[in-house]
Amino acid sequence: MLKFTFYGHSCFQLDDGAHKVLTDPFLTGNPKAAISADKVEADTILLSHAHGDHFGDAQAIAARTGADVVGVPEVLGLLDLPAAKLHGMNLGGSLVLPFGKVRMTLAQHSSGVAGGIACGYVIYIGGKVLYFAGDTALFSDMQLIGKKDALDYAMLPIGDNYTMGLEDAALAAKWLGVRHVIPIHYDTWPIIAQDVEKYKEVTESMTPAKVDIVRPGESIELA
Incomplete structure (x- = not known):
């Protein structure tokens, strides 16, 4: 089974029993x-962009x-x-990792570092296909993300102001054609x-997706 643990904001851990992402x-x-930061475990860290509320403790956790x-x-x-620990990617690229594979996707957001771009990831792990949107606005190419892969879960920001709000995140779930949504950010x-x-009410009324609300510190098994 694949376990999802939410640590708050946009930080979560995926644990397939052998690897922790x-x-x-x-x-x-x-x-x-x-x-x-001195207690969390990770074998792989996925960074969506360099704003402090996402880049956060990456240095300290990776070093430890x-x-x-x-x-x-x-x-x-x-x-x-060490250079061997850093795996640079760009939009549309895929990377095979010990737990499976990731594909880097577009995100409509600023990056937090000169010359950089924000991104999301499609994550293939534990027999599931997950979409971590990162920080993003709604964009029409989400439909292509959902067409390329049958998505089991999408982790979507719903906070508004800096990202999608409730209505746009509900439409994102529809365009993605995803089975489950876990709201973040x-x-x-x-x-x-x-x-x-x-958000759960609106999304479940307009899409076939089930919204799983996971509070910080809670874990669920991804079905």
Whole structure:
């Protein structure tokens, strides 16, 4: 089974029993963080962009755990880690990793580092196909992401202001054709406070997707 653990904001861990994949590890300074940077485990870290609330503790966690770090080259250039541990990618590229594979996807957002771009990932792990959108606005090519792969789960930001809000994230679920959505990137601060139950209601009324609300510190098995 594949376990999803939400650590708050856009940080979650995927655990297939042999590998632990961590996303956007903003833990230090995160008022909703469910674990500290010196306790979280990772074999691979996926970075969507270089804003502090996503790049976060990547350096410290990777140095402590020996995790490989995946991202666009400009973001990886901010890290002081052995070159063999850094795996640069760009949009549309795929990379085979010990747990499976990732494909880097477009995200409509600023990057946090000069010359860089924001991204998302399609993640192939534990027999599932997952879409981690990163920080993004709604964009029509989400339909292509869903057409290329039959997505089991999508982790979508719903916080508004900096990313999609409730309505756009519901439409994203429809365009992706995904079976399940896990909302992320909301309620960390008042400016991105959202009624996640309302998001569940709206999304499930307009799409076949089931919305799984996972609170910081909670884990679910991905079916």
